[in-house]
Amino acid sequence: MEARFALLEKTFDGVGWRTREFLAAARTARDFALDTYDQIHMPNWTDDRVILLGDAAWCASPLSGLGTALGLSGAAALADAFGDGSGLGDDRVRAQLLAEYERRMRPRVTAAQKLIPGRVDMVAPKTRFGIRFNALVMRIVQWPILLPLMAKVAGDSGHLTEPSREAVASKR
Numbered sequence: 001m002e003a004r005f006a007l008l009e010k011t012f013d014g015v016g017w018r019t020r021e022f023l024a025a026a027r028t029a030r031d032f033a034l035d036t037y038d039q040i041h042m043p044n045w046t047d048d049r050v051i052l053l054g055d056a057a058w059c060a061s062p063l064s065g066l067g068t069a070l071g072l073s074g075a076a077a078l079a080d081a082f083g084d085g086s087g088l089g090d091d092r093v094r095a096q097l098l099a100e101y102e103r104r105m106r107p108r109v110t111a112a113q114k115l116i117p118g119r120v121d122m123v124a125p126k127t128r129f130g131i132r133f134n135a136l137v138m139r140i141v142q143w144p145i146l147l148p149l150m151a152k153v154a155g156d157s158g159h160l161t162e163p164s165r166e167a168v169a170s171k172r
């Protein structure tokens with residue numbers, strides 16, 4: 001833990017403003033956290049009766065903004081693949097059902113893990129201009145007039161979820 005505080009103090013040395021106060025508070029905070037942005041890439045998410053789901057399977061990192069949606073849609077995809085569970089006792093059928101789960105989730109996860117260029121600088125701008133520019137962009141993208149455009153961009157990036165099979169079936 002001391003190494004983490006030391007890293008912070010070195011990085012923010014001489015920054016000014018209330019930085020010293022915040023660094024001192026970090027040392028006594030009960031909920032202090034310092035972590036890296038990592039992704040998990042795995043060739044398979046299932047092995048016989050072991051099934052990975054959510055961050056354990058495909059963590060796209062907080063930078064994607066999609067971790068929760070992927071976890072929920074993964075659970076829905078798994079439930080859909082299992083159906084009433086009648087095939088789970090048969091090794092061959094179970095392997096097919098799990099392959100279906102992976103087939104359905106793989107494109108969505110792959111899309112979510114492709115971060116747009118400059119994403120890290122967007123989240124952690126290093127200059128005063130970068131911070132102001134970032135704040136401005138965040139305000140602009142929330143303009144109601146831009147909602148259709150944002151919906152299209154978000155849809156292409158996987159932010160929109162597909163309805164479950166049950167939801168599709170109930171509408172028929």
Ligand SMILES: Cc1cc2nc3c(=O)[nH]c(=O)nc-3n(C[C@H](O)[C@H](O)[C@H](O)COP(=O)(O)OP(=O)(O)OC[C@H]3O[C@@H](n4cnc5c(N)ncnc54)[C@H](O)[C@@H]3O)c2cc1C
Nearest residue numbers: 053054055056059060061062064065066067068069070071
């Ligand atoms: C700072 C930050 C910001 C984020 N922002 C967003 C965002 O804006 N939008 C978004 O969609 N996602 C965001 N995410 C990502 C999102 O939080 C995760 O993708 C999501 O929580 C993953 O859900 P999960 O159930 O797979 O894993 P987790 O939420 O990590 O749940 C795993 C659970 O398993 C428990 N556990 C671990 N080991 C064991 C064990 N051995 N025995 C029993 N239990 C165990 C843990 O305590 C935990 O409760 C963010 C994440 C972080 C860290």
